[in-house]
Amino acid sequence: MGAIAVHEGAAAHEEHAESFVRHYIFSIDHKTIGKQYYLTTLFMAIVGGALAMLMRAHLGWPEGGALDPGQYLAAATMHGTVMIFFFLTSILTGAFGNFLIPLMIGARDMAFPFLNMISYWTLFPGVLVLLASFFVPGGPAGNGWTSYAPLSAVSKFAPGSGTGQTLWAISILFVLFSSLFGSLNFLTTIINMRARGLSMGRLPLTLWGIFITAILALLSFPVLTAAVVMLILDRTAGTSFFVPPNLLVAGQVLANKNGDALLWQHLFWFFGHPEVYILILTPMGIVSDVISTFSRKPIFGYKAMVLSLSAIGFLSFLVWGHHMFVSGMSPLLGAAFIGSTIAIAVPSAIKTFNWCTTLWQGRLLFTTAMLFAIAFVSLFVTGGLSGIFLAAAPVDIYLHDTYFVIAHFHFVMAAAALFSIFAGTYYWFPKMFGRMMDERLGKIHFLFTFLGIYATFFPMHFLGFMGNSRRLYDTSIYPFLSHAGPIDVFISLSAFMLGAAQLIFIYNFFKSLLHGPVAEQNPWHANSLEWAAPSPPPHGNWGAALPVVYRWPYDYSAPGAAQDYSPQWQAQPVAAGGSDG
């Protein structure tokens, strides 16, 4: 067992009394911070999910009067904002990144533990500011999660352009700074604090995903920061960066404005497209690790996986224009964006191929985590294929801002990332909390979630073909949407089932937290380094001696080995003849 065997005798070394506040609230322990992020973002997911349920209640039965038009737009805006910034971004890096990085690289904590604590406590006021915006006159922001100018820049435009929009911008600034602090930490920690023997070429793919995500965040979040600062100045200091001249608002022409509304779109999407990959690269890594573990096979094409992650990360900075095909850009420029966008299909296909070939002829163990990971591949392919339609400007000009787009990104980004979060939760829950989750409830949760996702979002493709605009309050005002009603009812019923299925997860989560069977150190017989620590790991993670790494994390079913896994921290060599995939 190498260096790990030392720790039983020396664990007391790390134990020292901590006050309740230092241990649970202002903790600098990466594991506690990860759990703080997890619970906070889980709460935000419930908020975002409830808003989605409200929207579906209205869209299924528009005559029911669940929401008035202003409330509907606010619900849509806040659903997107909460889910993208406060749930997906923050849980993937904040919860999984913080919890896993030091454990997977064999370090005691992050490079800058104090900055790590600041990161969480920067997110928290952002949450409060965003939630507070529900209670200001005019309600929360209502101009979409993209907050396109000039609607978002002039407070007199609509109820959703008032104080709520200012609070939206401030809360986004908090999230951006929180993520930036996290990214600085992740990069430095992964570069500089890996255990002996753990080269970058032996890093689990989850960490490669987080590493490239951190680079993307470092390069793209400051751009949105710049845009949001300018937006706040437009709203409060009377500048007009995003407010075009001769704008007629409430019967009056706005004076002395010479800005450019499209500038916001360029800055927003220069951040926005890398952001989409910030939400999917870490999931790709998580899914790779879960699939390899439960196929009892090495990941197929490790280097190809790393290179395709990097390629997707690089290309993500060259494609923002595909969100703006209808903004009047030059067709030549549009053609360039079509080319760069379609090019992303290549590394994406490499990854899908590698997941399938990892599964191929594996000894598959259908744990809940594995089911969610395999379903991730399905969702990613479904959403990826509709992405190819949208990447082509001629098709996009018709489908732009319709439900087809909603279907596309809910499959490829939202649902896929959500499924990887579920896979990661069922997989790492034993390490996080020292108890096993209920597998039977987990599988019921999986079944209804998987069916619910497809039943909810697949029919939206057809609404998109009909020309149903994504922010339309009531389809009955257009005769060409007269067939949309029954589809909307079906989608709403499916969405309610999907929402109800999440209650099973929440019940399972808290039940297992309190009463689940106690987890052993390595319940899944997995290889990567976090499974060398006790479940849950103590403060300092490793006792007296840091672990030493002898191999990559994918030595499953090695020929000649005594068992079907050879952990990274295990010293004795496996039989020669293997390749590095």
Add this chain to the structure above:
Amino acid sequence: MSAVKTPPSAGRGPAVRGPARPIRFGPDGRGGGPAASGPAASTAVIGVSAALVAVAMLFTAFTIAYVARRQEPGWGTVVMPPVLWLTTTMLLASSGTLEWARRRIAHGDIRGLQRGLAATAWLGVAFLAGQLIAWHQLAAQGAYISANQYSGFFYLLTGAHGAHLLGGLVALGIIVWKAYAERYGVASHAGVGVFALYWHFMDLLWLYLFALLFWA
């Protein structure tokens, strides 16, 4: 236990190039913080460099917006406040005094370090005061933040730079305090070097912004 001594290259997976690097930096593997300020520098250098990349991206975004807007109608005119020449000189001088302080401590001259850092701090404060005077001079010619596009960008760029410099001054305050507490020595003044990285970057960033604002 003897297995620990074998080079960790057995097993499958991509080969490790050369002997694995020992963990030299950061929390020293014994649960504590950085053991000495010397070796801790590398972690700090990576962290600060990454932060500076983010700062560079922030100002890249501002620049793109600036360049895209400056040829459009309604850009407006602003007479550059003359005090900017003085503040620019002071910021350049502060980089000089900071480097001088680093040279002194490298020779073990703690008094020199103290004087150099104090001079840097005063020049930094004077720079920020000068920037405020520049804003005052702008306002005197009627160029408020909302006056036109040019003035809006002027306040935005100088304000964003000033905020970053203010953050640097807070860090410098801690370093000056440590210098007067004689916490630095010939071999243990890495913190000063990490700070210098940030400060010089802010200096260069200001030269860039100064040129950009003069250009139009």
